[in-house]
Amino acid sequence: MNLLLQSAICNLKAEISITGSKSETNRLLLLQALFSNISLANTSNSDDSEVMQKALKGNGEIVDIHHAGTAMRFLTAYFAVNEGREVVLTGSPRMKERPIKVLVEALQQLGAQISYENEEGYPPIRITGQKIKKNKVSIPANVSSQYISALLLVAPKLQNGIEITLVGEITSVPYIKMTLALLTEIGVETSFEGNTLTVKPLTTNLKPKTLTVESDWSSASYFFSLVALSNEATVSLSSYKKNSLQGDSALVEIYSKMGVETHFEENKITLVKQPNFILETLTLDLNNTPDIAQTIVVTCLGLGIGCHLTGLHTLKIKETDRLEALRIEMTKLGANISVTNDSLTLEPATKINPNVKIATYNDHRMAMAFAPLALKVPIIIENAEVVSKSYPDFWVDMARLGFQTIEIN
Incomplete structure (x- = not known):
């Protein structure tokens, strides 16, 4: 299934429940x-x-x-x-x-x-x-x-x-x-x-115990990206806690540098776009949080800023070689990007090519990381059903935010 994504929405507003990590x-x-x-x-x-x-x-x-x-x-x-x-x-x-x-x-x-x-x-x-x-x-x-x-x-x-x-x-x-x-x-x-x-x-018998799984911060990353790329946004996500066990909760700090303010309220977070935020080139060591690299790079492209990301060596052995996949697909969009075995450098861009077909390489994160760019230009996600690997309801939630998702050949 190939999906054409586009959006005329300037102000994102929604409350979304994301299943456990x-x-x-x-x-x-x-x-x-x-x-x-x-x-x-x-x-x-x-x-x-x-x-x-x-x-x-x-x-x-x-x-x-x-x-x-x-x-x-x-x-x-x-x-x-x-x-x-x-x-x-x-x-x-x-x-x-x-x-x-x-x-x-x-x-x-x-x-x-x-x-x-x-x-x-x-x-x-x-x-x-x-x-x-x-x-x-x-x-x-x-x-x-x-x-x-x-x-x-x-x-x-x-x-x-x-x-x-x-x-x-x-x-x-x-x-x-x-x-x-x-x-x-x-x-x-x-x-x-x-x-x-x-x-x-x-060595002792374990007493009966119920453990509640916190919602997935990696899945939340795509909404951080959407809020950063929007003109206005207030998006609430549940269920999350401030003292998370998940390394990808570093999103809160990272996206504060891209104009996203995060508010913790009981068991949810609310993401708010900060107006007139001054953006600068990002330099990040993602050794502890490599799974959010794709999302961050695409956000930077959409914002027109550069980034230099290190600590990415494990991305070579994921569902695909994510560094090479990023280089290929970002280049299609008009990005000036270079990669090594453990790093990625993106130059600031002033234009994004529209209606580009993004190959997903059987990698769920490729599909979801590129989707927020639909706020800037129409984009086509190939094999969009791959999101079911980690987030089966992703396209439903995108539609709830006002995105058009049109199935094409």
Whole structure:
């Protein structure tokens, strides 16, 4: 499905409810599978979370997680410690190109039995669940934090817990801290000192507990962008809290530099466009929040300002090579943009080419990040249904804001 997006709306006003964070939901789904006394509320309705839930409840030998990278990492650890169960964990063609070796080797250090079905270092992988007694492991710190979180999440079920030594500079610290906070919330003893992470085994019976998932800050990023690109806007989003576990809550500070003021009220945030705001070139290190890079770059293009973003090395192994995808699609729009293996530089633009077809590369964030530009020029989003990976209601909510969404060939 290709969608032509356009808008004649100058003043955005709406109240929108966004479902629970995919990041929190998938962590809690795994913990729920390990500890049956956990109940969950406000879980994500994303494809990734549905895939995760189905995989955890299934009993077949082949477990296909399609495009869900989080599920691939978390389930690798889960099945490795699921004693007596043998599975082949596989996914989409793109998933078979995404590396898993760092996590597999870390689990093998602990005594896990994992082998590659095809190319070494990549899915599909065959996992035979073992009783894990070893508890010390080292892992590169500059890889996807999901590898580290995968180990942390299964640690309470290990006989001796786990002690992880992170080697080198740590990437995406907020996501690691999110995992530790969720473990603490269910009563697990954890620590994070220097480059050492420790999780103690949970030896007592877990009392029944209901955990409510906060709404997804990554999904909120597209509304921050819309407000920044509007003439006037007051948009309320729920359910959010000021002291969020999610690293992408850094949006509040980042978008304050693009004329968006955020007000916290009970369980929601209200985004307000500041009139006559003076804009300047942005220089940001997104090492802790790489998932919002696409949104920020597109916003800067729409505002006519430049930006220099660093800390983006993990974007090379996402649903697509997001840095290269951004370079290609932004160039179509008339942007002067350059990328390296871990950075991106955008020059200020005075014009945006209209009616450009944006390829999405099976990447939900490509579709949603470019959509706000419809406030400036008509834009076509190819394979728009890809948003279901994390935000199935995105186009419905865009229509509620007054955008025309016309399906075309």
